[in-house]
Amino acid sequence: MKTDMTVKIGTLKLKNPVMVASGTFGAEYRKLIDVGSLGAIVTKTITLKGRAGNPPPRVAETSSGMLNSIGLENRGLDDFIRNKLPLFPSGKTALIVSIAGDKETEFIQMAEELNKIKKVAAIEINLSCPNVKHGAREGLVAQDEEASYNIVRAVRASTKLPLVAKLTPNVTDIARVAVAVEKAGADAVLAVNTFAAMAVDIDTKKPKLGNVTGGLSGPAIKPIALKMVWDIYNKVDIPVIGAGGIMNYCDAAEFMLCGASAIQVGTATFVNPNTACEIAAGIGKYCAENGVKKVSELVGNINIGAL
Amino acid sequence: MKQIYAKILKNENLGNGFRRIGIAAPYLAKNAKPGQFVELRCSGETDPLLRRPFGVHRVTKGGIELLYEIVGRGTEIIARKKPGEILDLIGPLGTGFVLPSGKPTAILVAGGNGVAPILFLSEVLAKKKVKQHVLIGGRSKSHILCEKDFKRCGARVSVTTEDGSKGHKGLVTHILKELLADNGPKPAAIYACGPTGMLKAVANIARTHRVSCQVSLEEKMACGVGVCLGCPVKVKRGHGLCGTGYEYKMVCKDGPVFDSEEIYWE
Numbered sequence: 001m002k003t004d005m006t007v008k009i010g011t012l013k014l015k016n017p018v019m020v021a022s023g024t025f026g027a028e029y030r031k032l033i034d035v036g037s038l039g040a041i042v043t044k045t046i047t048l049k050g051r052a053g054n055p056p057p058r059v060a061e062t063s064s065g066m067l068n069s070i071g072l073e074n075r076g077l078d079d080f081i082r083n084k085l086p087l088f089p090s091g092k093t094a095l096i097v098s099i100a101g102d103k104e105t106e107f108i109q110m111a112e113e114l115n116k117i118k119k120v121a122a123i124e125i126n127l128s129c130p131n132v133k134h135g136a137r138e139g140l141v142a143q144d145e146e147a148s149y150n151i152v153r154a155v156r157a158s159t160k161l162p163l164v165a166k167l168t169p170n171v172t173d174i175a176r177v178a179v180a181v182e183k184a185g186a187d188a189v190l191a192v193n194t195f196a197a198m199a200v201d202i203d204t205k206k207p208k209l210g211n212v213t214g215g216l217s218g219p220a221i222k223p224i225a226l227k228m229v230w231d232i233y234n235k236v237d238i239p240v241i242g243a244g245g246i247m248n249y250c251d252a253a254e255f256m257l258c259g260a261s262a263i264q265v266g267t268a269t270f271v272n273p274n275t276a277c278e279i280a281a282g283i284g285k286y287c288a289e290n291g292v293k294k295v296s297e298l299v300g301n302i303n304i305g306a307l
Numbered sequence: 308m309k310q311i312y313a314k315i316l317k318n319e320n321l322g323n324g325f326r327r328i329g330i331a332a333p334y335l336a337k338n339a340k341p342g343q344f345v346e347l348r349c350s351g352e353t354d355p356l357l358r359r360p361f362g363v364h365r366v367t368k369g370g371i372e373l374l375y376e377i378v379g380r381g382t383e384i385i386a387r388k389k390p391g392e393i394l395d396l397i398g399p400l401g402t403g404f405v406l407p408s409g410k411p412t413a414i415l416v417a418g419g420n421g422v423a424p425i426l427f428l429s430e431v432l433a434k435k436k437v438k439q440h441v442l443i444g445g446r447s448k449s450h451i452l453c454e455k456d457f458k459r460c461g462a463r464v465s466v467t468t469e470d471g472s473k474g475h476k477g478l479v480t481h482i483l484k485e486l487l488a489d490n491g492p493k494p495a496a497i498y499a500c501g502p503t504g505m506l507k508a509v510a511n512i513a514r515t516h517r518v519s520c521q522v523s524l525e526e527k528m529a530c531g532v533g534v535c536l537g538c539p540v541k542v543k544r545g546h547g548l549c550g551t552g553y554e555y556k557m558v559c560k561d562g563p564v565f566d567s568e569e570i571y572w573e
């Protein structure tokens with residue numbers, strides 16, 4: 001018997017729970033993998049106006065992980081709509097556009113523009129990019145419940161598209177921020193973005209990133225990300241999307257058992273471009289072998305036993 | 308560009324930490340151009356995690372060869388691989404060298420393991436009957452690679468070592484300067500690969516003598532295919548977001564070969 005692999009994120013229906021994460025996927029991968037087998041593609045975060053990004057080096061490898069400090073390099077909303085969007089296939093794979101900004105008005109303007117484009121299935125609000133300073137303010141939007149609430153609220157009012165709020169793990173209690181974005185009207189909450197981190201070359205005494213600090217991703221962060229998904233799942237009613245170090249279908253199943261309705265694959269795509277496609281097939285097989293009729297039955301189905 | 312699982316045919320020791328690995332990969336043999344590279348996965352483990360980039364060193368019958376220097380954990384793992392084992396690689400990646408039209412003289416400058424892509428270029432130029440002068444520079448005698456291979460391509464070869472243990476003592480750029488100062492016919496193009504300092508010096512000399520120059524650059528990479536924006540190099544032209552006279556291009560996708568005049572050298 002074939003498992004029903006579809007999942008629902010608010011009004012957004014996905015053919016399967018596997019997405020590729022923002023900043024780690026682009027149309028270039030169409031040459032290497034069957035993009036149509038993915039549940040969704042999340043595009044690299046864009047801002048209203050273009051940004052130059054951080055000086056090199058922008059990436060550095062660490063034990064079972066990597067640091068990045070890209071600095072949200074992008075050419076802005078207009079260029080994205082004109083030149084990038086057409087490169088993605090329109091079909092059963094949902095296209096989710098990730099946005100960020102310095103001001104509420106920027107988020108609103110972007111959401112309004114994207115609302116008009118049929119190809120866009122949902123908006124992911126990047127509240128958590130650790131690499132860009134928010135004007136004079138220190139820290140990130142997603143480290144501040146009130147600021148997160150305000151942004152999501154503003155975007156909610158300006159689009160009918162399903163909204164995913166992406167959170168930073170660099171907080172004391174991520175579930176509180178999740179509750180705030182749920183109240184603000186997010187359709188789903190996504191955890192996590194990268195962990196603030198750094199590395200130093202002891203011979204040159206220089207930081208391994210041009211920006212000195214950056215964000216850690218990859219298998220090194222998986223157990224921490226998993227626990228955050230679990231914490232959020234226990235506090236909100238909207239779907240949770242899990243991300244952080246997912247390398248194979250076993251990792252993906254772990255996230256779903258801890259409460260993720262869908263998952264995102266980031267760094268693993270660099271290691272093996274086919275990872276997300278293999279995970280989609282792998283979860284299907286896992287469900288079939290375990291008599292799971294609908295993949296959504298896995299969500300939160302962790303067996304804690306009698307406590 | 309394809310992801311390929313290719314059988315290792317040989318993995319030979321060239322001495323002093325340099326090795327040459329040959330793999331069976333008809334697709335790459337057919338499609339790779341000089342200056343392009345491949346992204347190689349060191350192991351199936353998560354540590355080291357990322358793929359490693361290597362320039363295509365040579366195209367053989369039904370395959371390619373890579374020349375690599377053992378500098379860290381990834382290259383150490385690759386060095387231990389045996390013929391018959393399977394390598395996971397993606398390629399060919401990036402843009403290649405733009406070949407000269409006609410049959411003028413080309414000067415090829417290679418520093419250290421920078422000979423890797425330069426030999427492939429030399430072999431292709433030889434087929435096009437382009438006259439070549441190859442300048443190889445290294446720290447000492449043991450860092451001078453592929454001299455015989457270049458000679459087999461019919462190239463004139465000049466060697467420089469910093470300690471004078473082979474060829475001229477000094478830097479490869481000294482020879483380049485002398486060559487261009489000669490009153491003979493100007494070369495049509497300079498092609499260079501090696502340490503950034505060397506490339507910058509080569510670019511300066513090329514500018515002084517008004518000879519077109521292409522350099523193959525290196526930067527740390529994650530995806531290798533232009534997706535992550537992780538491998539920027541400062542260039543003078545482009546989308547103009549910085550307002551500072553430079554902006555970024557990606558070494559993996561827009562390069563690794565650039566016109567030296569395009570680079571915003573620092």
Ligand SMILES: Cc1cc2nc3c(=O)[nH]c(=O)nc-3n(C[C@H](O)[C@H](O)[C@H](O)COP(=O)(O)OP(=O)(O)OC[C@H]3O[C@@H](n4cnc5c(N)ncnc54)[C@H](O)[C@@H]3O)c2cc1C
Nearest residue numbers: 359360361362374375376378379380381382420423525526
């Ligand atoms: C487009 C491109 C083509 C290349 N072609 C060749 C080639 O043909 N032959 C060859 O021997 N090497 C080549 N390199 C460099 C090669 O990729 C690195 O030496 C290799 O990734 C090091 O891996 P490692 O795990 O052994 O070292 P690591 O443990 O990762 O690092 C060891 C040392 O190598 C340096 N290093 C690591 N990655 C790079 C990199 N991408 N570029 C420069 N230095 C690096 C580190 O700074 C460190 O000092 C190329 C690099 C690029 C970007």
Ligand SMILES: Cc1cc2nc3c(=O)[nH]c(=O)nc-3n(C[C@H](O)[C@H](O)[C@H](O)COP(=O)(O)O)c2cc1C
Nearest residue numbers: 021022023045068126192193217218244245266267
């Ligand atoms: C090179 C790189 C660039 C990234 N860019 C973005 C981005 O633009 N927007 C965003 O929301 N997240 C970005 N991320 C974070 C990922 O989407 C993901 O949340 C994080 O890497 C954790 O997942 P992983 O361990 O599977 O990579 C980036 C990550 C990497 C490694």
Ligand code: FES
Nearest residue numbers: 529531536538559
């Ligand atoms: S390594 Fe990812 S863009 Fe070049």
